Amino acid sequence: MRYPTIICAATASIFAAAPQGVLSQEQAESLEVVVVTARQREEDARNVPFALTVLDAGALETRRVDDTHSFFRQAPGLSLTSFDDGRFAYFQLRGIGPLSQAIGPDDGSVVTYVDGIPQPVFASEFAYLDLQRMEVLRGPQGTLFGRNTQGGAISITTRAPTAEFEGRVRLEGGEQEYGLGEISISGPLAGQRVLGRLSLRASTLDGFVDNTAPGGDSLGGRTDYAGRGVVVIEPEQEDGWRVTLSANADRRDSEPYFYVLRGESDPLVEIDPENEVERTAWGVSLKLEKSLGFADLTSITAGNGFRTEQLLDDTNGLIYGPLFGQPPSDFLPPLDFSDWEEEEDRLYQELRLSSVEGGDIAWSAGIVYFTSDLDVELDNRSTFSPVLNGDRDATQGIDSYAAYAEVTLPIAGPRLSATAGLRYTRDEKSLEATFTGIGFPGSVSFHQEDSQEDFDFFTGRLGLTYAATDSLNIYTTVGRGAKSGGFPRLTLNAAFGIDSPAYDESTSWTYEAGMKALLLDGRASVDLSAFYNDVDDEQLFVLDLVAFQFVPVNLDTRSIGLEAQGSFALTHAWTLSGGLAWTDGEMRDDDVFSGSESGNPIPNVPELSTSLTLDYRGDSLAWSGVTFTPFMTLTHQYVDDRAADVADSFDLNAYHNVDLRIGASFRQFELFAFSRNLLDEEQELNGVLFGPGVEAASLAQPRIMGVGLTSSF
Numbered sequence: 001m002r003y004p005t006i007i008c009a010a011t012a013s014i015f016a017a018a019p020q021g022v023l024s025q026e027q028a029e030s031l032e033v034v035v036v037t038a039r040q041r042e043e044d045a046r047n048v049p050f051a052l053t054v055l056d057a058g059a060l061e062t063r064r065v066d067d068t069h070s071f072f073r074q075a076p077g078l079s080l081t082s083f084d085d086g087r088f089a090y091f092q093l094r095g096i097g098p099l100s101q102a103i104g105p106d107d108g109s110v111v112t113y114v115d116g117i118p119q120p121v122f123a124s125e126f127a128y129l130d131l132q133r134m135e136v137l138r139g140p141q142g143t144l145f146g147r148n149t150q151g152g153a154i155s156i157t158t159r160a161p162t163a164e165f166e167g168r169v170r171l172e173g174g175e176q177e178y179g180l181g182e183i184s185i186s187g188p189l190a191g192q193r194v195l196g197r198l199s200l201r202a203s204t205l206d207g208f209v210d211n212t213a214p215g216g217d218s219l220g221g222r223t224d225y226a227g228r229g230v231v232v233i234e235p236e237q238e239d240g241w242r243v244t245l246s247a248n249a250d251r252r253d254s255e256p257y258f259y260v261l262r263g264e265s266d267p268l269v270e271i272d273p274e275n276e277v278e279r280t281a282w283g284v285s286l287k288l289e290k291s292l293g294f295a296d297l298t299s300i301t302a303g304n305g306f307r308t309e310q311l312l313d314d315t316n317g318l319i320y321g322p323l324f325g326q327p328p329s330d331f332l333p334p335l336d337f338s339d340w341e342e343e344e345d346r347l348y349q350e351l352r353l354s355s356v357e358g359g360d361i362a363w364s365a366g367i368v369y370f371t372s373d374l375d376v377e378l379d380n381r382s383t384f385s386p387v388l389n390g391d392r393d394a395t396q397g398i399d400s401y402a403a404y405a406e407v408t409l410p411i412a413g414p415r416l417s418a419t420a421g422l423r424y425t426r427d428e429k430s431l432e433a434t435f436t437g438i439g440f441p442g443s444v445s446f447h448q449e450d451s452q453e454d455f456d457f458f459t460g461r462l463g464l465t466y467a468a469t470d471s472l473n474i475y476t477t478v479g480r481g482a483k484s485g486g487f488p489r490l491t492l493n494a495a496f497g498i499d500s501p502a503y504d505e506s507t508s509w510t511y512e513a514g515m516k517a518l519l520l521d522g523r524a525s526v527d528l529s530a531f532y533n534d535v536d537d538e539q540l541f542v543l544d545l546v547a548f549q550f551v552p553v554n555l556d557t558r559s560i561g562l563e564a565q566g567s568f569a570l571t572h573a574w575t576l577s578g579g580l581a582w583t584d585g586e587m588r589d590d591d592v593f594s595g596s597e598s599g600n601p602i603p604n605v606p607e608l609s610t611s612l613t614l615d616y617r618g619d620s621l622a623w624s625g626v627t628f629t630p631f632m633t634l635t636h637q638y639v640d641d642r643a644a645d646v647a648d649s650f651d652l653n654a655y656h657n658v659d660l661r662i663g664a665s666f667r668q669f670e671l672f673a674f675s676r677n678l679l680d681e682e683q684e685l686n687g688v689l690f691g692p693g694v695e696a697a698s699l700a701q702p703r704i705m706g707v708g709l710t711s712s713f
Contacts, residue, residue, distance in 0.1 A: 030522035031569050037157065038137050039406070040116075040144050040364050041354060046516040049419055049463035049475040051529040051563055053078075053136040053579065057159070060131050062615060062633040064661060064674060066180075066203075068125050069700065073637040073657055075136045076609040077563060077581030078110075081686045082125055083698055084222065086252030086279035087308055087342075089125035093138060095559030095585030095605045096151030096481070096508065096533055099540040099646055103503070103552075104486045105344060105374050105396065106427075107539055109151040115158055115246065115285070116300055118146065118370075120344050122489075123281040123306035126250040127226035130184050130199035133157045138563070139510045139531065140481030142459025143406050143421035146368060150481035150508055150535075158246075161195035161232050162186045167713045172674070174706015176221075177206035189231065197230045208702050209257040209267040211274060212318070213332055219269060220701070222254035235290075244287040251280045259688060259696035261318050262650075267699055270321075270328050271313035273337060281306040291356070298352045305345040312338045314380075314388055323691045333383065340378040342489075347371050365405040372398040376489055386442035386495050394433035394491050400484075401426045406461075415467040419477075422460035429453050429502075431487040435494030444497040453502045457482040471518040481508040481535075488541055488552075503552035508535040514563075526566040527579075533559045540646065542594040553594050555646065557602055559585035573619065578612035587646055595647025604652070604686055606640035628664040631672075635659045644687035650695050652684040657700075669711035677703045 034045040034054050045054055053075045055065060065071050068089040072080040079097070082089035090102050091110035098107050108121040119126075128134075134156050141149035165187030172180040186197040202225050207218030228248040235242050254277045260267040283304035290297045315336040317328030324330075352366035374396040382388030406421030435447040463477035485505040493500050514529030537554035565579035585602035616632040637657040644650050658679050663672025677683070680703035687697040 031518070031525055031567055034525075036133070036135050037155065038135055039362075039408075040352070041357070041362065046473050046518070047465065049465045049477045050461075050479075050512055051138040051514055051527060051531075051565075053138075053565060055134045057132050059613075060128070060134065062631070062661060063613065063635055063659065064676075065131075065134070066128050070659075070676070071128065071134065073635070073659070074611055074613075076565075076579045076611050077138070077561065077583060078136060079604050079606070079642075081604060083256050083258055084125070084220070084701075085254045085256040085277045086123070086125050086222070086224075086250075086281075087277060087310075088122040090121060091151075091154070092602075092605060093136070093151040094531055094533055094561055094581075095557065095583050095602050096535060096538075099538055099555065099603055103488045103539065103541045105372060105398070105489060106148055106484045106486050108148055109483050109506075110154060111145065111147070111149050112154040112156065113145060114156045114248075114283070115287075116350070117283065117285055117302045117304065117348055119283075119304065120281070120306055120346060122308070122342065122344065123250075123279065125252075126281055127201055127203075127224055128156070129182070129201050129226045129228055130159045130197075131156060132159045138529070139477065139512055140459060140461065140479040140508065142425075142479075142481055143404055143423050143461055144364060146402060146404075146423070147370065147400060147425060147427075148483045150483045150506060158228065158230070159184070159186070159197065159199075161197040161230055163188060163192055163195060168710065169713075170708065170710045172706055172708035174674070175704050176208060176701075177204060178704050178706055179204045180708075193234045193236065195232045195234070198228075200227045201225070205701070205704075207255060207257075209260060209269055209699075211257075212268055212270045212328075213272045213274075216270070216272070217255075217274065219255045219257040219274065222252055225249075225251040239291050239293070242289040244285075244289075246283075246285045246287075248283045249280070250282075251278075253278050259316065259319065259698055261322070262684075262687070262695040262697050268318055270317035270332065271315075272332050272334050273311060273313055275310075275312045277308065277310045277312075279306060279308040292353075293356075295353045295355060298350075298354065300348065300350045300352075302348045303346065304348075305343070308342040310338070310340050310342075312340075314338050314382065319690055319694060319696055323694045336382050336388070338378060338380045338388070340376065342374070342376050344372060344374040361407065361409040363405070363407040366403070368400075368402040368404070370398070370400040370402075372396075374489065378490065381438075382440075386440055387492050389438055389440035390443055390495050391436045391438070392433065392491055392494060394431065394489070396487055396489065397430040398486075399428045417465045419461065419463040419465070421462075422458065424458055425456070425482070425484075427455040427484045427486075429455070429484075429486050431491075431500065433491045433494060433500070435491065437495070443495040447494045447497045449491070449494065449499040451487065451499060451502065453485065453487070455484050455486075455505050457484070457505055457507065471522075473516045475515070476513040477511075479510040479512070481510060482506065483539070485539075501552055503539050503541070504537045504554045506535060506537045506539055506554070508533055510534075524566065524568045527564070529563045531559075531561055531563075533557075535559075540594055542591075551593060553591055553596075555591060555594070555596055556588035557585060558588050559583055559602065559605070573617055575615040576613070577615070578610065580608065580610040582608055591646075595645070595649070597647070600646060600648040601643040603643050603645050606642045606654070608638070608640040610636075610638045612636045626666065628666050630664050631670075632662040633660070639683075644695070644697075645689060647689070649689040650687065652687050652697060653682075655681050655683040657681065657683060663708075668713060669709060671707075671709055673705070673707050675703060675705040677701065678705075679703070
């Protein structure tokens with residue numbers, strides 16, 4: 001309890017030191033209206049009939065939300081599994097999401113969208129560069145956002161080009177050789193009709209996990225490069241075409257450690273060769289918008305994908321030594337490694353008609369085509385396992401077709417409105433793969449497989465919203481969610497001459513009720529929601545120790561929960577905001593392969609998670625002829641302990657995270673100091689049981705303190 005006490009005491013001392021009248025209503029200001037695009041159109045967040053968490057451009061900057069790790073700390077109920085290597089980061093929301101590592105390119109229940117374009121599961125850990133807004137859409141979003149948004153969606157909106165020239169530079173440096181440089185410029189390119197924006201970022205961070213192998217270095221570090229360019233061509237006439245061209249690239253070179261043995265005083269590994277991952281993600285898009293009079297037409301054509309090259313030691317001696325009762329040095333020979341390349345190319349096309357803004361009836365309808373090719377080339381060498389030997393080459397293809405429509409209209413008077421939406425999706429999936437053995441006992445010399453599976457499913461929602469007053473909305477929603485089935489991206493059974501079996505699609509029903517209110521003359525906002533999720537056939541791959549094959553397992557889950565979010569403008573200078581999520585999630589199936597038992601908790605889903613942010617931006621002050629404005633942002637996250645796997649083998653420890661940013665602004669620039677994980681607390685993000693008594697976890701970064709500067713021009 002000492003950490004919460006410290007935090008509460010610090011917060012109390014800040015208020016105690018503030019000027020008299022800090023909490024007076026006369027000095028407070030109303031909160032701004034939160035505008036979102038959660039239903040593919042701009043509207044007040046209070047009118048959306050499901051819960052959502054919104055971070056605008058100001059919050060993203062003051063809280064230094066730069067990547068998935070800093071982002072998920074702002075949204076209670078959102079769990080993150082990541083190895084911080086740029087390959088993949090996947091989320092669980094309200095207890096819905098992968099039960100272990102993502103097993104295929106569609107095994108993500110919370111899909112990330114950037115400007116309406118879905119991002120690859122295995123490249124969704126990227127730099128959050130020059131963003132306008134982030135929205136966490138809670139509950140199934142399959143009607144308007146589409147495939148696999150069974151638990152929700154992360155909708156990211158980037159900054160648009162401006163009609164006037166502007167620029168911004170950001171520089172930061174700190175502990176662990178942390179460094180960041182970023183620049184954004186925006187303005188007209190050809191009069192007021194052609195506008196452009198260019199953003200670039202580079203960052204570095206040293207490792208924090210020591211490698212005890214001879215000549216070993218620290219692991220867990222990375223180097224990132226990211227850039228985005230946008231050109232907007234405004235129409236000459238009101239009914240002309242508005243054209244948006246965009247291109248982005250994101251490169252991460254990392255030296256991940258993946259897991260460390262739990263219970264050790266310092267995070268250590270013993271591997272040779274050291275892990276190296278090079279991941280490059282890319283994207284291009286063309287967006288066309290035109291008013292047809294009766295409706296607005298939008299076309300989005302986009303291509304994106306990634307390429308990853310990895311050299312990994314699959315046998316950390318500090319884990320495999322205790323597992324097999326041998327000295328860790330027995331696992332040092334560099335014959336235990338995997339060398340692989342992974343590449344995915346995707347094409348997305350959407351045509352959408354939407355109602356004209358301002359009408360009593362709001363509607364959207366569209367069709368979507370999506371295709372993907374994922375190619376994996378994996379060469380394994382090991383001294384002890386047939387699965388970890390041989391050369392694999394597998395190509396997965398996905399062709400997906402969808403049609404959707406949603407309408408919101410008033411019923412029984414202007415205060416009561418109903419929403420109804422439906423989407424049909426057909427996925428056609430194929431797998432072509434070969435395996436070539438190297439003569440290791442227990443593995444075949446060659447195996448070839450050619451498989452195909454099709455999946456058809458409906459998603460949608462029904463909702464009612466009642467405007468009880470001008471500042472209070474009450475809603476209830478029923479949503480149908482789905483996540484497509486498919487093939488595992490690693491054809492591990494090929495070593496035994498066996499095809500990789502497909503796993504079934506997962507479906508769910510979500511029931512939600514809540515309220516969204518403005519209080520105290522607009523100085524405070526409060527959102528409350530309650531939900532129930534009933535999920536059939538959540539997906540998991542496990543090892544059958546009898547047949548020694550990897551088999552798909554589809555397990556049912558159930559989760560119920562309560563969520564609360566709010567903001568309070570204490571004065572014109574002080575704002576308090578945050579939220580909490582209480583989630584009771586459990587497995588509903590017994591399974592001998594995975595160890596799941598009915599009643600076990602859903603892995604990596606804390607019963608309680610909270611986020612609290614205190615923002616301060618004071619009045620202008622003068623000192624020695626220099627005028628400046630002080631500011632501060634203090635953020636606290638709490639995550640309860642949670643199960644590591646479906647067998648409830650052990651619990652990951654609860655933790656607190658505190659971030660701080662404090663400084664002053666001077667006309668066109670700001671100087672500040674910052675700290676991530678100010679209390680330097682060890683934070684376990686996910687875990688795995690390798691064997692009896694051999695527990696391992698992946699850790700968040702330790703404390704990083706530094707200084708920074710931003711300048712606008």
